Amino acid sequence: MRQAIFLVTVLLLLGCSDTQLVDYWKSPDIDAYSPGKVLVIGLTSDQVARQEFENQLKKELELRGAEVERSLDFSDFELTTDQITEKQINSLEDKLLNEGFDTILLTRVVGVEDKVVYRREYKDYDEAYRSFRDDYLRHQRVLYNPEYRSEYTVYHVETVMYCICPTKDRALIWKGYVDIIDPKLKEAKKTIKRYVNLVIVAMEELSLVNPQLEPLNQQ
Numbered sequence: 001m002r003q004a005i006f007l008v009t010v011l012l013l014l015g016c017s018d019t020q021l022v023d024y025w026k027s028p029d030i031d032a033y034s035p036g037k038v039l040v041i042g043l044t045s046d047q048v049a050r051q052e053f054e055n056q057l058k059k060e061l062e063l064r065g066a067e068v069e070r071s072l073d074f075s076d077f078e079l080t081t082d083q084i085t086e087k088q089i090n091s092l093e094d095k096l097l098n099e100g101f102d103t104i105l106l107t108r109v110v111g112v113e114d115k116v117v118y119r120r121e122y123k124d125y126d127e128a129y130r131s132f133r134d135d136y137l138r139h140q141r142v143l144y145n146p147e148y149r150s151e152y153t154v155y156h157v158e159t160v161m162y163c164i165c166p167t168k169d170r171a172l173i174w175k176g177y178v179d180i181i182d183p184k185l186k187e188a189k190k191t192i193k194r195y196v197n198l199v200i201v202a203m204e205e206l207s208l209v210n211p212q213l214e215p216l217n218q219q
Helices: 002-014 047-062 086-098 132-143 185-205
Strands: 019-026 037-043 067-070 103-118 149-163 171-181
Touching: 019 185, 037 047, 047 067, 047 103, 047 185, 149 185, 171 185
Parallel strands: 037 067, 037 103
Antiparallel strands: 019 171, 103 149, 149 171
16 A cells, blocks of 8 residues: 555656656665665666666756766676676775775666557447447548557666675665657756656655755855
């Protein structure tokens, strides 16, 4: 019930959008969390999208009092086509701990789905046709009406928050599942901004990041 209320709250805050939080998981062992130093990772080979995403997430987290470093600027974290070994990952985590990091935010695309939608008149929904003639004449518009059928793509994206605190087990804190519906290449920055805003609002609602700091009064 609590999860349903939370999802409704997020939708009301953000309004209708092509970027939608569809599900989430939060550790039952954590009531609230305040990240101190965060490494943000956009796990993609698209360097332009990675830079834009990490920039925007860094900005929003800094507005909430966190110290943030992008994976792009972290010399020990370079995305390559070579597989990283478990030993290398352990070494990376140790280095993060030694440099005072307590949180990792990792975002990745976990699936892509092509959708086809056929327009349906609600007034016809439960109507039964007594003959083939009536049925065919009513629905033949599928042959000549381009608006009857539409195609779009849905990207299933996941953002995960991990704690690497030295006094606790390195554990999963939160995981959010977001669908980006039919993103347009020319609007990539806007889509990324909506995604980042959605994730930040979701984490704020669950007390996993601090509220935005009040701006200093201008003299």
